[in-house]
Amino acid sequence: GRALSSSLDLSEVPHLILKLLHDLVPYERGAVFLQQDAKTLEAVANYNFPDTKRAQEMRIHIREDDIYQQLCATRAPKVIDDVTQEPGWQQVPWLPLNSAWLGVLLVSKDQPIGMISLTRREVGSFSEADATWVQAFAAQASSALENARLYAEITQLNETLEQRVHERTEELNRAYRNLERLDKTKSDFINVAAHELRTPLTVVKGYGQMMRDKFLQEDNAQLQRITEGIVEGSQRLHEIVNSMLDITKIDSQALQMVKTPVSIAEIATRVANSFLPTLAGRNLSLTTSGLDALPEIEADPDLLSKVFHHLIINAIKYTPDGGRITISGEVRHHEDRPEIMLTFSDTGIGIAPEDQELIFEKFYHPGEVDFHSSGRTKFKGGGPGLGLAIARGIVQAHGGEIWAESENCDEEICPGSQFYVTLPLT
Numbered sequence: 001g002r003a004l005s006s007s008l009d010l011s012e013v014p015h016l017i018l019k020l021l022h023d024l025v026p027y028e029r030g031a032v033f034l035q036q037d038a039k040t041l042e043a044v045a046n047y048n049f050p051d052t053k054r055a056q057e058m059r060i061h062i063r064e065d066d067i068y069q070q071l072c073a074t075r076a077p078k079v080i081d082d083v084t085q086e087p088g089w090q091q092v093p094w095l096p097l098n099s100a101w102l103g104v105l106l107v108s109k110d111q112p113i114g115m116i117s118l119t120r121r122e123v124g125s126f127s128e129a130d131a132t133w134v135q136a137f138a139a140q141a142s143s144a145l146e147n148a149r150l151y152a153e154i155t156q157l158n159e160t161l162e163q164r165v166h167e168r169t170e171e172l173n174r175a176y177r178n179l180e181r182l183d184k185t186k187s188d189f190i191n192v193a194a195h196e197l198r199t200p201l202t203v204v205k206g207y208g209q210m211m212r213d214k215f216l217q218e219d220n221a222q223l224q225r226i227t228e229g230i231v232e233g234s235q236r237l238h239e240i241v242n243s244m245l246d247i248t249k250i251d252s253q254a255l256q257m258v259k260t261p262v263s264i265a266e267i268a269t270r271v272a273n274s275f276l277p278t279l280a281g282r283n284l285s286l287t288t289s290g291l292d293a294l295p296e297i298e299a300d301p302d303l304l305s306k307v308f309h310h311l312i313i314n315a316i317k318y319t320p321d322g323g324r325i326t327i328s329g330e331v332r333h334h335e336d337r338p339e340i341m342l343t344f345s346d347t348g349i350g351i352a353p354e355d356q357e358l359i360f361e362k363f364y365h366p367g368e369v370d371f372h373s374s375g376r377t378k379f380k381g382g383g384p385g386l387g388l389a390i391a392r393g394i395v396q397a398h399g400g401e402i403w404a405e406s407e408n409c410d411e412e413i414c415p416g417s418q419f420y421v422t423l424p425l426t
C-alpha cells in the first residue's frame, strides 16, 4: 500500500500496480483497464506484452454478460483455467495464447472503474489463493488510482485557474493601457484647447482694458460698466485656461519649479488679500493662526500661491454667507522627518466620505453638475473641477501630501471641511 501511494502521477500509477503485483503474484502478461465510459475499457498500462504500442491501444467494448460485466455483478475475482473453453472469450489475434486468466475488478466509491487482467501460459495455473491476493491488492490499487485521479483533477483545476488569472490580468492590463491612452488623449486635448484659446483671449482682454480706460476718461458710466464686464469675463476665462495649462503640465510631469526660501505667512496674506472684496461681499471671515511662527521652506512661491488660491476659493465657494474660514499651521514630525502641516478649515457644506479622495481627480464633481450656480466665488459656484487636482499636483511635486476630511456633505447642518497640506522641511 505504501509503495502504491508513493506516486500521484495518473500515468505512472497503473504501471506501478502491474510491477508491484508481479512481485506478489507472478504472471506472464498483465494489463490494467480503466472504464472510459459505459461502453469502453481502455488499457492504461501493460506488462510483458510482445507489442507494447499495440497493447497501449487495446480497447474492450463492454458487452452484456461479458467477463467484465460478470466481475461487476459478482464483485469477486474471476479465474478461468482455460480460455479456449470459455464461451464468448475473444482472443486478441496478435497475442500468443495464454490459457489461464485471472481478472479482478477495480472499485472506487463503490463504483466499478476498471479491472486488472493477468494471464499465465499453463492451463489452470492461477489458484484461489492467487485470486485472493490479487483481490486484496486491487483494493489498494483502486485507492491509489483514485488519489492520483483527484490529484490530476486538482492540478488541472490549478492550471485552469492560473490560466484564468493570467487572462484576467491581461484583460485588466489592456483596459488600464486603454484608460491611460484615453487620459493622455484628454490631456492632449486640454493642452491644445488651452493654447488655442489663450491668444484670442489675450487680445479680447487687452482691447477690453483699453476701451474701459477710454470710457473712464470720457466719464461714460454705462459703457464703462459694459467693458468692465468684458474685462472681468476674459479675466475669468484666462484663469480657467491657465488652470488647463497647469493640469497638462502636472499630467505630463512637466511642472517647472523654481525653489527659493519661502515664507508661508507672506503667501497666505498675499492670496487672502486678493479675496478681501469677495470675503466682505459674502460676509465670510478668513483668519490665520500660527503661520507667522513657521520656518521658511524651500519651495516655488508662485506654485504654492496657487495651492492657497484654490483651497481658499473652494472654502469660499462651499461655505454659505456668514461662515468662517481659518488657515492654521504647525511644524510636526512625521516618520521622524520635520514638516509643515497646514490646515484649511471652513464651516461649509462639507464633503461626503466617498468623495473625499475622488475630488482630487480632475473634472470630478460630486452630485449633479447642473445644480451648481455659476460665478467664481458665489456659494456653490461651479468651476471646471481642476483646482484640487492642480493643488495635489503642486503639493506632491514639493514632496508633500494633501487630503480632505469632513464628517459629511450636508447643506443644512454645514459640518465644514478640513484640507490638510504637508510640506517637508528637509
Ligand code: ADP
Pocket (backbone or CB within 6 Å): 310, 314, 315, 318, 346, 348, 349, 350, 351, 359, 360, 364, 365, 366, 382, 383, 384, 385, 386, 387, 388, 389, 417
Ligand atoms: P471646482 O471647485 O472647480 O469644482 P475643485 O477641484 O476645486 O473643482 O473641487 C472639486 C470638488 O470638490 C468641488 O466640486 C466640490 O464639490 C468639492 N470641494 C472642494 N473644496 C471643498 C470645500 N471646501 N467644501 C466642500 N466641498 C469642496
